[in-house]
Amino acid sequence: MSETTLESALRAAAVELQQAGIEGAETDARRLMAHVLGTDAAGLILRLKEPLTPALLADFDKVVKERLERKPVSHITGQREFWNRSFAVGPAVLDPRPETEILVEKALEQPFKRVLDLGTGSGCILLTLLAEREGATGMGVDISPEALDYAVQNRAAMGLEKRAIFAQSDWFERVAGQFDLVVANPPYIPLGDMPALAPEVLRWEPMHALTPGPTGLEAYQIIAAGLAPFLSPSARLLLECGATQARDVSAIFAAAGFVPVALHADMDGRERVVELRNDAKG
Numbered sequence: 001m002s003e004t005t006l007e008s009a010l011r012a013a014a015v016e017l018q019q020a021g022i023e024g025a026e027t028d029a030r031r032l033m034a035h036v037l038g039t040d041a042a043g044l045i046l047r048l049k050e051p052l053t054p055a056l057l058a059d060f061d062k063v064v065k066e067r068l069e070r071k072p073v074s075h076i077t078g079q080r081e082f083w084n085r086s087f088a089v090g091p092a093v094l095d096p097r098p099e100t101e102i103l104v105e106k107a108l109e110q111p112f113k114r115v116l117d118l119g120t121g122s123g124c125i126l127l128t129l130l131a132e133r134e135g136a137t138g139m140g141v142d143i144s145p146e147a148l149d150y151a152v153q154n155r156a157a158m159g160l161e162k163r164a165i166f167a168q169s170d171w172f173e174r175v176a177g178q179f180d181l182v183v184a185n186p187p188y189i190p191l192g193d194m195p196a197l198a199p200e201v202l203r204w205e206p207m208h209a210l211t212p213g214p215t216g217l218e219a220y221q222i223i224a225a226g227l228a229p230f231l232s233p234s235a236r237l238l239l240e241c242g243a244t245q246a247r248d249v250s251a252i253f254a255a256a257g258f259v260p261v262a263l264h265a266d267m268d269g270r271e272r273v274v275e276l277r278n279d280a281k282g
């Protein structure tokens with residue numbers, strides 16, 4: 001029997017994942033192998049011809065089986081890349097998504113000192129903004145204590161304990177202070193759209209992070225109604241939303257007295273981030 005090398009094990013796993021209908025099977029197999037070996041993508045390439053020990057092969061088979069159950073790679077490895085940093089994630093917290101980087105990019109285009117992150121989850125938005133903006137401080141709130149455990153872990157890994165506060169809070173319940181930048185990626189998927197989500201999302205991500213209710217706009221309505229006392233006069237607001245929601249979200253905040261500034265699109269032209277100001281002078 002021929003020896004199992006990293007390369008042959010990878011090839012077999014990629015075929016198995018592909019046959020199960022998993023997109024990006026080859027990339028997933030490589031990420032899982034790198035995880036098992038405790039290396040990165042570059043390190044893996046250098047070792048492709050090495051034999052795989054029976055113990056490592058058993059470890060690899062185990063994680064491939066998990067992936068076949070549609071468990072996201074990030075939940076298997078416990079890590080997800082966001083803005084070129086690695087964030088601890090798991091089933092109790094939303095996986096940071098690439099589209100959320102649009103919000104971060106727009107936030108960083110202007111100065112800010114105090115950031116409020118509503119529905120902070122892993123803390124990916126707040127912690128990235130603070131890491132990129134020296135001297136800024138902020139607060140992240142989330143209703144889920146399990147999600148906040150990840151935020152706290154990520155804060156420690158990034159050495160931001162002195163600049164980021166996290167609190168368990170039903171939106172503004174425990175928010176204190178005034179902020180010149182408010183960011184939020186609240187749950188926004190309409191309840192009726194949930195069954196159509198990919199199994200990776202539906203089976204493995206927390207429901208309360210995905211849907212706020214029947215219209216998908218419920219969280220924006222609550223945030224728009226309660227935000228004013230926590231804003232400095234010229235505060236900026238950046239809100240992520242679903243691909244067809246930007247105009248509705250903008251209208252909700254405009255009706256609450258905020259000034260629409262822009263709708264920011266992703267690379268496919270879908271408006272995913274709504275930008276507003278607290279007042280017209282800002």
Ligand SMILES: C[S@@+](CC[C@H](N)C(=O)[O-])C[C@H]1O[C@@H](n2cnc3c(N)ncnc32)[C@H](O)[C@@H]1O
Nearest residue numbers: 094096119120121142143144170171185187209
């Ligand atoms: C779409 S996830 C965003 C997580 C993270 N900010 C990100 O961008 O990856 C929405 C977050 O809002 C939180 N959330 C839901 N309802 C909430 C509420 N009533 N008060 C505070 N946070 C809430 C969820 O627990 C979840 O972490």
